[in-house]
Amino acid sequence: MSTERSAWLDQGLTLLAEQGAPAVTLDRLCERMSMSKGAFYHHFGSMPKYRTRLLSHFEAECTTAIINGVEASDTLPARERLARLLAEVTKDAGPPLEIAMRAWAKQDPEAARVQERVDATRIGYLRDLCEQAGHGRPDQVAKMLYLMLVGAEHLTPPLPKPELRGMYELLMPLLDRSAC
Numbered sequence: 001m002s003t004e005r006s007a008w009l010d011q012g013l014t015l016l017a018e019q020g021a022p023a024v025t026l027d028r029l030c031e032r033m034s035m036s037k038g039a040f041y042h043h044f045g046s047m048p049k050y051r052t053r054l055l056s057h058f059e060a061e062c063t064t065a066i067i068n069g070v071e072a073s074d075t076l077p078a079r080e081r082l083a084r085l086l087a088e089v090t091k092d093a094g095p096p097l098e099i100a101m102r103a104w105a106k107q108d109p110e111a112a113r114v115q116e117r118v119d120a121t122r123i124g125y126l127r128d129l130c131e132q133a134g135h136g137r138p139d140q141v142a143k144m145l146y147l148m149l150v151g152a153e154h155l156t157p158p159l160p161k162p163e164l165r166g167m168y169e170l171l172m173p174l175l176d177r178s179a180c
Contacts, residue, residue, distance in 0.1 A: 005043045009057040017095035021104035055114040063118050067125050078132030089149055090165035098153050122146060
């Protein structure tokens with residue numbers, strides 16, 4: 001993917017996180033990018049095509065890239081990869097993109113399909129790590145870990161990432177000790 005096309009998509013995710021899906025308009029994107037509509041159409045052809053690419057970009061950057069990053073150290077035991085994953089997802093990374101994505105998914109069937117796939121991929125990966133780590137109930141442990149992340153972002157105000165990281169650090173030894 002070209003650097004310029006990626007920049008358009010990154011800007012779309014930023015707009016989505018800051019202001020929600022209705023704010024991701026051609027005019028706002030062009031203004032933020034300081035580029036013309038022609039430049040946008042050169043890369044994407046239309047707003048519906050852009051939105052489809054934006055959803056794919058979200059999945060690639062916010063799920064696939066994170067999993068690939070953790071798996072790059074696949075020689076580590078599953079428990080250490082799980083710790084690495086939890087550290088990665090609790091980095092303080094700016095505006096709440098996940099909340100905006102879920103709100104968009106409630107209103108748009110294409111966004112809902114992507115969000116459902118993202119959730120299934122994330123829970124499946126957590127489940128695999130929990131199973132490899134020897135947890136007796138990997139499905140439940142995976143869902144619990146994931147629901148902590150989703151729920152923390154939906155509190156008002158959202159739970160700060162360092163506090164969520166501390167909760168995971170408190171929980172993990174309990175899970176290890178009880179071999180859930």
